[in-house]
Amino acid sequence: MYSCPNLCDSLIVSVRSSYCGVGWRSSSLFTPLNFAISNGPASSQKQSPKFISAHASASSSDPLLVKAARGEPVNRPPAWMMRQAGRYMAVYRKLAEKYPSFRERSETTDLIVQISLQPWEAFRPDGVIIFSDILTPLPAFGVPFDIEDVRGPVIQSPIRSEEDLKALHPIDLEKLQFVGDSLKILRKEVGEQAAVLGFVGAPWTIATYIVEGGTTRTYLIHGGGQLPPHMWEMWSKPYIDEIVRTVKQKCPQTPLVLYINGNGGFLERMKGTGVDVIGLDWTVDMADGRKRLGSDISIQGNVDPACLFSPLPAITDEIKRVISSAGTKGHILNLGHGVLVGTPEDAVAHFFDVARSFDYDSRVENHAAGEPNLVA
């Protein structure tokens, strides 16, 4: 059906051209499997594969997020938020009034850059993720779609028969030029102050959308719901493995993040893909997640997105709890899922303020005074 290698190529080309990183993110309402490749090191912004693979030259000037993704020493956890650009921001809503088509906003370089930078300008996160959608690559291999405000994504001609498969063709990367262009510009804009993240849906998740044709709840539950672990190992993991293998070969410096929504039964399997970072949703306790995953992999997460509706001091407490549970090595602070529509912007600002003001060293002193959770 949907050919994974095509998707890989598109990603790898992106990585090759050093748009500072490319990533995957996949999330259907019920089965989300989610990938993100944070930016490669600043030193990998040239096109020589040799240079990219030069380990020694990679570390000192790299953004904090990249270091944490690799498990290198950092003095605080870097922070960004899934879905940090979008409807909860007034500047975005204003822009969306002017450009009411989601596809226009997510497929026009100027708009992508502008939207991606909105949270950067407002909150200075440690990672800037490209404004995009997991469905964005679809038209480039023969599946047109639209995103309607109320209904969400709508695929006019879902692929449900062998006959339908004929509509698919190898991915035409020229049709996705705006992705690479935007990443390049973002890389320049944020310099070494932040990581630039790309993302893409995992093949299985994209396939569920293509077959289901949208977010009809019935379809999602019946045909595209979250896979049981043994089915995930059969239908999803091999293609993720292939993506990881290929990216690691071509761009060994580029850290990869894998996120699955509802991942409490999947952690160990996720680690088996070889990614650098596992994104925890908010239903897994961070201390449990660290224990189950061990200290030889980085963890991203996992503040409950609903927490951002709390008073600011409660948000502070929750962030500190998560940071303490994650340990000082290899933790990227994030939400356990995307920012919710309606989230107060001052709560988001506060989230990043707290992360920025955190200092592992002072906490390590606390640890010495009896906080056994702090260091994993």
Next chain:
Amino acid sequence: MYSCPNLCDSLIVSVRSSYCGVGWRSSSLFTPLNFAISNGPASSQKQSPKFISAHASASSSDPLLVKAARGEPVNRPPAWMMRQAGRYMAVYRKLAEKYPSFRERSETTDLIVQISLQPWEAFRPDGVIIFSDILTPLPAFGVPFDIEDVRGPVIQSPIRSEEDLKALHPIDLEKLQFVGDSLKILRKEVGEQAAVLGFVGAPWTIATYIVEGGTTRTYLIHGGGQLPPHMWEMWSKPYIDEIVRTVKQKCPQTPLVLYINGNGGFLERMKGTGVDVIGLDWTVDMADGRKRLGSDISIQGNVDPACLFSPLPAITDEIKRVISSAGTKGHILNLGHGVLVGTPEDAVAHFFDVARSFDYDSRVENHAAGEPNLVA
């Protein structure tokens, strides 16, 4: 806010009157926590607490499901399905045409019994669960509601302020008489051939509905979404613990099942409530669940509900896989969530046929020949 002891009282009274067991089930779209008490043993159908607690007299004639719930030897896994009565059945849809009000169907003894017995008559499951809803007790403590076909549950006056709390009052059990009456009739109807199960939402889940006022997606995500584990321990577990403690004291023979949707990060905590059976959803591999929970507790689950849309031989394979992974001790075969609307009835019939024809002994022979997963 919502007073847990009131709910407990209602349940305990039900158990006291030996409606063959009462249960809890709680499930909001995103945070479901789910409880089910299977029926007490046949021998506990009298009102003497002493008799109820008489272990020796409890076992031989008990339904298979009760034995498995207690971890007693059985020759095959008993089977039932969450939401086994309902819209996927043609007889139910026909009855719903005649009685279009959900509240009428779920609050009229004759209709409750008739609907609860529809799957019993069609498929002969090992457990017959009362047709009810987690919102059913609400009007009895001052919160009227309705269930609309499209919108789902609608609570006309959600409880969102201290002022609103005045509407709540201690539960008036007479208003729930139909629950006890129905359970009594069901007990007589199925005799010792099957367990009778009751259910009830956990206090936290019921509270989310009362505050949110319905299944508005926004509200559910923001305020009533699935709790992170540390919040669950604070806001949900203590009240479940209290229910378990009280029921165990009054009716020590009555097995309790706890189900949480999205429970991959909760298994060990669920075990800590002291229930007899943990319900696994389909996102946790059964072998992992058994390993994490140990062999001193029973497990219910966890065939993917979407599996019932597969060809019958694939359903057979999946059932066998789950049974083999669960081990021969303490497994109640069930879906990992409720039966989906649209599920073919012949697939449901097949599910029960396969369960009924299973024989641990013959499988144990296979095990001896090299199936290490079979015995936990």
